Amino acid sequence: MNDLERLVAQYAARRLSRSGFVRRLLALGVSVHFAEALVGMPLGRALAAPAPPAPSRTPRIVVVVLDAFRADYQKLAPMPNLEWLMQRGTSFPNAWVGHLESMTPASHATISTGAAPTHHGIIGFSWRDASSGKEDLAAWYGAVLAGRLEEQLILHNVNSIPQAVKSADPTARVVAVSSEKYYAADAIGGHSADYILYGLPNNHTITTMGIPHHLPPASFLKKKSLSRPWPLRYEQYDEMSMTMALESLRAFDPRVLLINMPACDTYGHQVGGPATPDVMRRLVAGADAQLGRMIRAFRDRGILDTTLFVVTGDHGMIPNTRQVRDTDIKSEVSIAGGDILFNTGGTSSYVWLRNPAEASLVAQRLVRHVPYAAFAHYQTLQNGTYTYHLVTRPGAKADPALEAAYQYLFSTFAGPTSPDVCLWLEEDTVIRNHIDGPPTAAHGNHGGATWGVQQVPLVISGPGVKQNNVSDFRARLMDIAPTVLAVLGLRPDRMDGVALSDALLKPTSAQTEAFGSLATSLASHQKAIVARHTADTGAGARS
Known part of the structure; x- marks a missing residue:
């Protein structure tokens, strides 16, 4: 058809x-x-016919991802539209990423699939190809357009919100958008999305384009409202994303609308995120204004009360209070006898080796000689199981609770594609490379496991959800998709997360049991990570 x-x-x-x-x-x-x-x-x-679209048999779904939006950003500026959604739904003030890496492609795929990165295959921007042993750049532009990112989801046979909705109703439309982050829109939309839209800068204009095999009609892409002068400034990144979404709403009447709003990430990298509150305050207010546009558009179409809204972040952001040079890390790896295949990371260093047998020696060298190194782990493979082993600084004692938290996080990405060595830096320490400007320039980053990059907001609002409800559960990004499917009455097959039963009006006993079985362990893991944050920075954090 x-x-x-x-x-x-x-x-x-x-x-x-x-x-x-x-x-x-x-x-x-x-x-x-x-x-x-x-x-x-x-x-x-x-x-001229005034009748709105007929209500669907099940709620519509809108997921808004505020890119690199730390949960504590909500204190920077009034957010009346987010608060309105909170009043008609359930908020999770202790929400966190809950997986590694805390990077946009991995997190957007997890939000959509309910699976940990090790199970959906997208662990960051790049990883080691398990077959060839070479670096796989599947989340970069050319590879995304060639379908490589979606191939990971297909090869790993994961479910997703788009796939489950379209399996239940093949006529349902799914649209994913981002003003500039093609990899975010593609990872959250996946192969089941009808249309995946992103902005492509070209000279002095940024124009809305579609990912191949997910192209909308050409007449849609020619709309004047979908182009802007380039470069965009401040709130314009989020404004363009929301315009893409609302134009799609009018043109395609999607059952599922997935929106990446990238402004806080774009400027967080440039100015250091929380280190520059005046800039972030403007962006926070701008993000809330776009939520207001969304609410009004759905109200005007008569579908506000039959739409389930999810607002969250994909990761946080920390400033470069302390810096480590990437070249220094590479040098220490070489001194230890490691042969680097490649390395990544913004607030931690992930190292892939051509000679993984040297991973233990590399980890020991890094933790002793890299400034602001907190500890490290190296990976081994024994009897088909990938395990990460702790290496501490000389004389340092391991914190059992913190190590348990990290082992939980390792369970979300360990495998044949994951790094041989992980070097963990102190909170608010950023790895600096040649693109970051002079050492005195403020910038921010993410990618690791410290609290500043793990904390995110989460609000679930609409039909089937408790109103004006606050949960202290340590909700993870992987719990979003199972919760959405629970509201829709669909099975969360092949998902690692659990339905957030304390947000549901009518949870099943199985949902409540699965939810309750995780509460104690997730609280312990998160508290250990927050305690490390407090020790490193002396700052308070959410309990």
Whole structure:
């Protein structure tokens, strides 16, 4: 069934209003004469029909990811629209990423699939290909356009919000958007999304494009509202993302709308995130304004009360209060006898070796000689099991609770593609490379396991959810998809997360049991990571 046939079937089943049917016909590029023949009246009369789209049998889903939005950013500026969503839903003030790496591609895939990175295959921006042993740059531009990121999801046979919704209703539309982060939109939309949109800068203009195999009609991409002067400034990053989303809402009437809003990440990297509160305050207010646009658009279409909204972040951000040069890390690896295949990381260093047998010696060298090194782990493979082993600084004692927390995080990404050595730095320490400017320049980063990069907001709001409810559960990004599917009455097959039963109006006994079985261990792990944050910075944190 092609797009036109699917659209006609929806209209025939009375799941679209006449005006909505006409708008989507025109978005497909059909002629005015053909559209009038289908609806049996002039287009002006058809478009004037006031009836909103017929409500769906199940709630619509909107997931908004505020990129690099630390939970404590909510204190920087009033957020009345987020607060409105909180009042009609459940908020999780102790939410966290809950996996490694704390990077955009990994987190967006986890939000959508409910799976840990080791199970959906996207552990960061790059990893070691398990077959060739070479670096796999699947989350970079050319590879994303070639479908390499989606291949990981297919090869790992994971479920997702888009896939589950479309399996239950093949006529449902799924749209994923980001003003500049093609890898975020592709990772959260995956192979089941109908349309995946992103902004492509070209000289002095940024224009909305589509990921191949997820292209909307050409007439849609030509809308003037979907282009902007480049470079974008401050709130414009989030404004363009929301405009993409709302234009998609009008044109395609999606059942699932997935929105990446990147402003806090774009400027957090440039100015150090929390180190520059005046800049972040402006971006926080701007993000809330876009949530307000979204709420008004859904209210105007008469679908606000039948839509489930999720607002979260994909990771946090820390400033470069302390810095370590990437070249120094590479030098120490070489001195220890390590042969680097490649290394990544912003607030921790992930090292892949051509000679992984030397990983133990490399970890010992790094923890002793790299400034601000807290501790390290190296990976071994024994009897088919990948295990990370702790290396502390000379004379330092291991913290059993913190080590248990890190072993939990390792369980979310350890495997044949993960790094041989992980070097963990003190909180608010950033690895500096040649693109970061002079050492005195403020910038920020993420990627590791410290609290500043793990903390995120989480609000779930709408039908099937308790209102004005606050949960102290340490909700993880992998718990979002199972919770969404629980509201829809769909099974969360092949998902690592659990349905957040204390947010649900009618949780099942199985959901409540699975939820309760994790509460104590997740609280212990998070408290250990927060305690390390407090010891490193002397700052308070959420309990």
